[in-house]
Amino acid sequence: MEEEDPNKRKWFRDPINPNFVQLHRVRDIVYSGKTKFQSVDIIHTNSFGRCLVLDGKIQSSEQDEFIYHEALVHPSMITHPRPRRVFIAGGGEGATLREVLAHHSVERVVMIDIDQEAVDICRRFLPSMHQDSFEDNRVELLHRDAREYLTNSEQKFDVMIIDLTDPLEGGPSYLLYTQQFYRLAGERLDSEGILSLQAGCCCWGELSTFAAINNTLHSAFPRVFPYQADIPSFGGLWGFALASQQLDPLSLSVEEVDRQISARVSRSLRFYDGLTHQGMFCLPLYLRQEMAQGKSIITDENPLFLH
Numbered sequence: 220m221e222e223e224d225p226n227k228r229k230w231f232r233d234p235i236n237p238n239f240v241q242l243h244r245v246r247d248i249v250y251s252g253k254t255k256f257q258s259v260d261i262i263h264t265n266s267f268g269r270c271l272v273l274d275g276k277i278q279s280s281e282q283d284e285f286i287y288h289e290a291l292v293h294p295s296m297i298t299h300p301r302p303r304r305v306f307i308a309g310g311g312e313g314a315t316l317r318e319v320l321a322h323h324s325v326e327r328v329v330m331i332d333i334d335q336e337a338v339d340i341c342r343r344f345l346p347s348m349h350q351d352s353f354e355d356n357r358v359e360l361l362h363r364d365a366r367e368y369l370t371n372s373e374q375k376f377d378v379m380i381i382d383l384t385d386p387l388e389g390g391p392s393y394l395l396y397t398q399q400f401y402r403l404a405g406e407r408l409d410s411e412g413i414l415s416l417q418a419g420c421c422c423w424g425e426l427s428t429f430a431a432i433n434n435t436l437h438s439a440f441p442r443v444f445p446y447q448a449d450i451p452s453f454g455g456l457w458g459f460a461l462a463s464q465q466l467d468p469l470s471l472s473v474e475e476v477d478r479q480i481s482a483r484v485s486r487s488l489r490f491y492d493g494l495t496h497q498g499m500f501c502l503p504l505y506l507r508q509e510m511a512q513g514k515s516i517i518t519d520e521n522p523l524f525l526h
Contacts, residue, residue: 231262231270233277235454236425243267243277250344254336261344267452269345271312273337273384279312280452281347287417287457289491290448290499292318295378295415295461297479297496298468302377303327306407308365308395310382312341313349319380320355321486328358329374335362366394366403375409381416385428386517396432397517401439405464413463414440421447421456426509429458433510435517436462444468445510446499448490459499473497 229245249261249269260272268281279287292315296302305319307330316330332338338360342353353360361368381404386393394400404414414436419428429445436443440462450457461468471479473493480492 231264231272231277233272233454234275235422236420238424239422239454241454243270250340252340254334254340256334257337259337259340261340269347270452271341271345271348276384277452278384279314279345279348281345283450283452284312284314284348285488286448286450286490287453288314288318289488290446290457290459291315291382291415291417292380293480293484293488293491294446294459294468294496294499295380295413296322297476297483298461298463298466298471299377299411299413304374304376304378305329306369306376306379307331308379308381308383309392310380311338312345313338313352315380315382316355316358317348317350317352319378320352320357321484323483323485325357328355329361329368329376330358331361331363331365331368333362333364338362366400369403369407372407374407375412376407377409377412379404379408379412379414381414383417385419386432393517394519396435397519398435398438399519401436401462405439405462408464411463411465413461413466415461416459418445418458418460420453421458421506422454423505426506427515429506430510430512431515431517432458433460434515436460438516440464442467444500445502447502447506448499468496469500471496 231243231245233241243264247263251260257274263269270280271278301324303326305328311332383392386396418432433445442463444461447456447458476493476496
């Protein structure tokens, strides 16, 4: 936190990249502490309401988290013809879980977040995000290593959603961005299964992570579909990707997406609809060129090549 001397106003400094930071005026520090895995802060900002901050970076804000979580969840869920079994890695604030459970077809969700303390903090201080989703009897919430769980399980899922911190932020999450993990995920998906994940910043000058994640996905899946959404609290455009053996989100028309939302989703959406679906997958030329030029693949042995 930084203080503005005249009125002792506090500012939170959020580094978007080494050359770009955002400053958020802080109304109140709701919670501040450390778990076994990371620092956790809940701050109340004037612009974005309560924000979840992990290791000094904003992960979700009350005002625009719906953009991130609808973009992460619904393209995969709508592309799948009938998602019943869903796996979530990460997503400790519960908003990804909230969006998944909005689909009538969902019968079971396995959510794994290694940091139980962080999840408990979110359950206490961010009720508007999880909206009691953790209490749903379709949910199995586990606090363990997600990769280890999948390695030792023979369960199959229709949709897998990876909602983790960026691989460049350090910690164990990078092992869920590697070629080896994506191949493991593919083995745990049904033949019509689909994987969804956040893929890092798409802001100008910070495209290498997004390109590398998509190149790594291409080494494990025959069909990969990168897309992006503008998330103000993250500093601009943010990347996502879908990966599958068979399914193609680009085959869905505006009208078909809207029909499926109406028939299958129990809550009103604020960001995602048929027109948004098509628009998110229309990447600008410079981003397509960056992805075509980049050949880096993230592996267990070479995870930190971006540094």
